[in-house]
Amino acid sequence: MKPLIRPNILRMQPYPAGKPIEEVQRELGLTEVVKIASNENPLGPSPMAVEAMKRAVSGVNFYPDASGYLLKQKLASRFGVDVSQVMIGNGSDEIIGVIGLMFLEPGTEMLMGEPSFLRYGAAAVLGDSGLVRVPLDPQLRHDLPAMAKAVTDRTRLVFIANPNNPTGTIVSRQVLQSFVRDLPTGVTVVLDEAYHEYACQDPDYPDGLDLLREGLPVVVLRTFSKAYGLAGIRVGYGFASSEVVQSFNAARNPFDVNAVAQAGAMAALDDEAHLERTRSANKTGLARLMSGLTAMGYQPVPSHANFVCVDLHRDSAALYGELLKKGVIVRPGTQLGLPSYLRISVGTERETDLFLQALGEVCAQEVVA
Numbered sequence: 001m002k003p004l005i006r007p008n009i010l011r012m013q014p015y016p017a018g019k020p021i022e023e024v025q026r027e028l029g030l031t032e033v034v035k036i037a038s039n040e041n042p043l044g045p046s047p048m049a050v051e052a053m054k055r056a057v058s059g060v061n062f063y064p065d066a067s068g069y070l071l072k073q074k075l076a077s078r079f080g081v082d083v084s085q086v087m088i089g090n091g092s093d094e095i096i097g098v099i100g101l102m103f104l105e106p107g108t109e110m111l112m113g114e115p116s117f118l119r120y121g122a123a124a125v126l127g128d129s130g131l132v133r134v135p136l137d138p139q140l141r142h143d144l145p146a147m148a149k150a151v152t153d154r155t156r157l158v159f160i161a162n163p164n165n166p167t168g169t170i171v172s173r174q175v176l177q178s179f180v181r182d183l184p185t186g187v188t189v190v191l192d193e194a195y196h197e198y199a200c201q202d203p204d205y206p207d208g209l210d211l212l213r214e215g216l217p218v219v220v221l222r223t224f225s226k227a228y229g230l231a232g233i234r235v236g237y238g239f240a241s242s243e244v245v246q247s248f249n250a251a252r253n254p255f256d257v258n259a260v261a262q263a264g265a266m267a268a269l270d271d272e273a274h275l276e277r278t279r280s281a282n283k284t285g286l287a288r289l290m291s292g293l294t295a296m297g298y299q300p301v302p303s304h305a306n307f308v309c310v311d312l313h314r315d316s317a318a319l320y321g322e323l324l325k326k327g328v329i330v331r332p333g334t335q336l337g338l339p340s341y342l343r344i345s346v347g348t349e350r351e352t353d354l355f356l357q358a359l360g361e362v363c364a365q366e367v368v369a
Contacts, residue, residue: 008128015118016335024329034354035329036345039165039195039307041229043281045264046274049230052267056260064259067249071262074269075237079209084242087249090256092194092223092236096123098251099190099219100157102244104129109154113142115166115337117192120159130154140167140301140309144179151187158183161192162206163199166336166343168303170199173206180216188217188244195305197227197275198282202304212239219244226306227278228268233261282306285346292356296363307345309338312363316342319362326358 018037025033068088076083089095100123104110110124114133124131134150137143142160151158163170171179180189191208199205208220219240225231235257240248257265268274289308293300300310312319316339320332333341344355 006128008125012122012125015122018331019324019329021329024324024327028325028327030327033327033329034347034351036347036351036355037329037331037343038231039226039305039345040231041227041278041306042285042346042348042351043229043274043278045229046268046271048271048274049228049264049268053233053260053264056263060259062259063255064257064262066255068257068262071235071237071257071266074266078269079239081209081212081239082242085212085239085245087238087240087245087252088257089236089238089252091225091234092192092221092238093119094234094252094256095221095236095238095248096120096159096190096192097126098248100124100127100129102247102251103127103156103188107154108156109152110157110159111147111150111155112159113147113161113164116142116159116161117165118336120161120190120192123157123159129156136164136167136169139169140164141169142171144171144175148179148182151183153184155187158187158189159192160189161194162208163195163304165192165194165305166307166331166333166338166341167301167309168195168305168307169301170202170205170304172204176206177211180211180218183217188219190219190221192221194221194223194226196222198279198306199304201279205304209239212241217241224265224268227275227282228265229274229278230261230264230268233258233264235261235265237265282346285349285352288349289344289346289352289356292352296356296360307343309333309341309343311338311341313340316340322362322365323355323358326361328355328358330355 021033021035072086075086096119104127106128109130111132112120134147211218221238224235290300298310300308316332317334331343
């Protein structure tokens with residue numbers, strides 16, 4: 001008998017995660033493989049976080065603090081909000097999914113930019129709501145005027161990634177403030193600031209917490225997966241009104257952020273020196289990657305994150321496959337809504353050089369052919 005799975009779930013596809021290094025080594029028999037596909041921190045986690053996690057391992061026979069009390073207190077203190085406004089989750093992905101279930105249902109709509117982070121659309125499908133995709137502007141930024149026009153009386157959520165993934169672009173402070181302030185009652189904006197630590201040094205970059213402090217209907221999401229180098233332990237966090245956070249805590253899974261992850265995240269917040277090293281290394285690496293692509297005749301999209309999106313004017317799936325044969329894992333735009341683009345994470349100096357060399361060789365082969 002065929003299982004009676006909800007039709008909206010049957011429309012979903014698994015998230016296309018970046019290919020693991022070990023898998024490529026097994027499949028292609030390569031000894032050296034570099035992965036610059038998932039926007040991870042090439043410096044790794046803070047040594048303080050590593051030590052804190054090692055200590056926490058001895059207590060994993062106990063359930064973690066389900067409320068995440070100490071981590072929430074530290075986040076509230078660090079960012080100047082009341083602890084009742086702090087939420088934590090098993091990566092930002094969990095928070096995105098729960099927020100969707102909290103606000104969306106049949107007959108409602110969610111708005112997002114196109115292309116943007118794939119899990120926003122998944123939240124709409126899980127909520128069995130309508131999904132309105134608004135194309136980015138010609139500079140590959142969220143087109144907030146167009147998004148404002150797309151808002152209807154059915155709209156409940158608007159997702160804005162700032163910086164946007166996969167393009168690395170930002171919307172400016174004034175434009176974002178005007179957009180949020182002019183929204184009708186009943187619409188909540190989810191500002192995904194996963195790359196906040198990289199973008200916040202730009203004077204034109206808006207801090208979503210300023211909008212929250214103004215009393216506007218926003219949910220601000222951040223993560224320990226990117227600049228803090230803790231992608232493997234899955235800790236996302238966010239800020240919202242106490243009413244939204246209270247509902248989130250009721251809807252989320254119990255014990256979703258494990259004890260080792262909580263310990264690592266708290267220690268990472270204390271290691272500001274490591275965060276500054278990460279920012280500095282990313283600035284240098286981003287410039288190296290942009291310069292290398294420009295020297296090859298391409299025009300990479302100006303990025304405020306730790307990755308570069310570039311139009312290579314060819315099928316990115318095929319190009320991805322050829323780069324894979326050379327031991328370089330990147331992100332093909334065919335998975336991201338940009339079929340002729342690649343998204344390349346900022347890696348180490350060697351990883352960047354290996355990518356640029358491999359790209360040059362692949363493109364040269366195409367010309368010869």
